[in-house]
Amino acid sequence: MFNKQEAKNAIPDGSKDAETIIGPSVTVKGNLNSDGNIIIEGVLEGGVKTAGEVFVGNKAQITANIEAKNSHIGGEVRGNLKIEERLALLASAKIFGDIECSSLSVEAGAIINGKCTMTKDYKSVKNKEEKELEVEEEKV
């Protein structure tokens, strides 16, 4: 009678042009270094470092430190997060480690076990995001 609301996934539709995609049935061990976006839906042990964005799916299990420009997390991460700009934790996210970011959003239900440090002035990050949005709208 009532439709079950589907759990939000950390992976927005527009991010499928990622340079690296770890699917749900794949296990990766080691250090993943990239310049582009990374999507993780499987198991990763080691480290993740990219100049782009990291999307962690709801069923992903990561035992690694993550360094990225932005990140959207819906799965489990055992490690420290060092995000240059924006970190979004979905309701299904479970973080066991310390967080460093400039902008943070946390949905109700997300679990964080660790320290949280905001590294930059939030207003300057928000101004930058708004300017980027204006430039994109002008292009369209």
Add this chain to the structure above:
Amino acid sequence: MYIYVFDDFTQQNKYQKSIQQISKRLTDLGLNGKIIQLGISKNISSSIEDEIRRGAKTIVAVGNDQTTLKTLNAIAMSQSDEKHCLCLGVIPLEPRESHLSELLGISNINDACEILLARRLKIFNAAAFGQNFFLFRAAAPADGLLLDLDKNFIVQPAKDEIVEIINDPNKDWQGDKKLVLKIKHKNSESLFSFREAIAVNQKTPIILDGSLPIALPARISMEGQKIKIIVGKGRVI
């Protein structure tokens, strides 16, 4: 000078009509050359090396995709550098079953001969796989397969997946040379790009360009060879 490499299986009776058709067409077009018939005692690599020493510039593989790959490998091992690149031509005896011919724009025997005459050249970066080379794709079932990418991380796919290593000549890596590892599952796909990898699997070999099986372990890299191939107008790549 043209050197025509006929694979071992072309001696079978069912191919004689096609071979006569090829022979007649090549004569009409003025593309006669030397014939090398492969067999148990004839090694393709040493035959091609001998012909290079004698001044051969174009080697034409007559047979199937495996013939093309064997000839490509022999050329790649023999040519010293890009300046002295040999040209590879292809005449498929069964074009409908030849995936490589389709990609190169060669649809039938008559077209193949006309394409040789037109001599439209395209340079391909063949990727290295162990002691062999491949043009577009290496594939294997994932059962038991492990891949060490760029000595940075190890990828372990699930048993029921298919693993492909793709060398896409149309992909712009902005000066860099990379291969793509694709792992296909029922409803998902994994994607990695890399320069060098070690593939290990005790259970099944990997198949190069849909035709040549190679046993593992092997090193895979883009530090392969530049190969000039005579292609058709209707080529896909």
